[in-house]
Ligand code: SAH
């Protein structure tokens with residue numbers, strides 16, 4: 508075991524990935540070094556409870572940690588994030604677990620780890636929700652990366668019938684605009700060119716007791732104007748909260764990319780009503796039409812749930828119809844799963860797993876078709892690629908270059924052969940030569956692919 512070393516295992520959404528990156532930087536600034544699981548003194552599991560059997564996943568991960576560390580009492584295990592918030596002190600039944608830190612408590616985890624290392628008899632749980640967005644210690648310098656994420660809020664107030672997030676992340680708390688802008692400036696100073704603003708319901712930014720009154724579209728405008736920014740994105744918006752200004756931003760802001768992840772969840776009005784989504788199919792389609800009017804090339808992706816309690820085959824067909832009508836370039840799709848404490852978990856007309864699974868397969872086949880068609884339509888077009896790193900693909904067979912990968916303004920992954928050199932964060936203009944199932948291949952003008 509290596510003294511003052513850490514290893515972080517992450518499940519869940521981009522907000523969790525971002526929290527884990529911050530935890531790593533905070534520990535590094537305190538003199539810890541990253542290490543493989545087998546050698547780490549501090550092992551953290553940052554957990555997600557949004558779907559299916561998250562507790563089992565955490566328990567099996569703790570088993571894996573026990574095995575890798577020889578169940579040594581000198582190894583400090585911490586469970587953080589949404590399952591930690593949900594299960595709380597019950598996690599201490601696992602002998603190695605000495606830290607349990609929930610969604611807000613995670614900001615205190617680095618200091619808690621220092622205390623736990625100093626006092627081997629101690630266990631600590633950080634489970635309280637804070638009234639305001641808790642600013643976090645700065646951590647070690649940001650890594651050099653083309654893309655970066657900035658949290659703009661914590662929690663969610665929507666209580667969609669199926670969703671555990673309002674319970675695990677607490678009420679919505681917006682961050683101060685100045686703090687968001689500072690984080691964006693720090694990323695840009697470190698060479699990042701592409702920023703994604705993160706939150707569970709970003710368009711409701713500022714509309715809570717913790718916010719400073721700045722509306723989301725105003726925040727977008729201010730981030731968009733920061734010198735050095737090439738691309739701006741956000742995730743996740745709620746269709747009911749996309750106001751006229753948020754739509755207009757797609758036609759007005761120079762760096763806001765024409766790609767929006769807009770969760771539909773279901774196509775049937777009856778299901779949407781029971782989900783508590785507060786929009787119907789017609790309103791969603793109207794929003795899509797207004798987005799396309801503001802920015803005709805906007806590409807849409809979505810989240811979909813199949814087998815919500817009471818979903819009939821006709822309801823499911825309505826979801827497929829909406830997918831075609833909205834022409835989603837991509838989607839994340841899930842079988843409905845009961846989450847403790849949610850309204851839907853008490854609904855009686857549950858859909859059998861085999862019916863759910865059958866619907867999921869059919870939905871994903873349609874998405875494959877739509878996604879493949881969207882990618883194929885790009886062949887022959889010119890595209891501006893922001894380079895994110897070397898790609899695992901083989902470079903030119905004659906060895907004349909290196910294969911790099913990056914994304915176009917729609918977020919599609921594009922591979923391109925480039926002359927040897929460091930291209931991280933550069934943009935290149937390519938012509939799309941081929942479409943694969945999930946990515947594109949581009950070539951520099953004048954180069955045959
Ligand atoms: N705040 C975002 C993301 C929430 S969680 C939003 O409102 O869209 C990410 C996705 O997980 C959701 O969009 C939903 O599609 C899915 N999800 C959430 N709870 C679920 C459940 N109980 N069963 C299946 N999928 C679920």
Ligand code: SF4
Pocket residue numbers: 663664665666667670671672673707708745
């Ligand atoms: Fe969950 Fe709904 Fe909030 Fe999204 S908006 S996090 S689905 S409650």
Ligand code: F3S
Pocket residue numbers: 518519520521522523554555556557588589671672675676
């Ligand atoms: Fe999962 Fe929590 Fe994110 S439940 S999806 S890690 S907000």
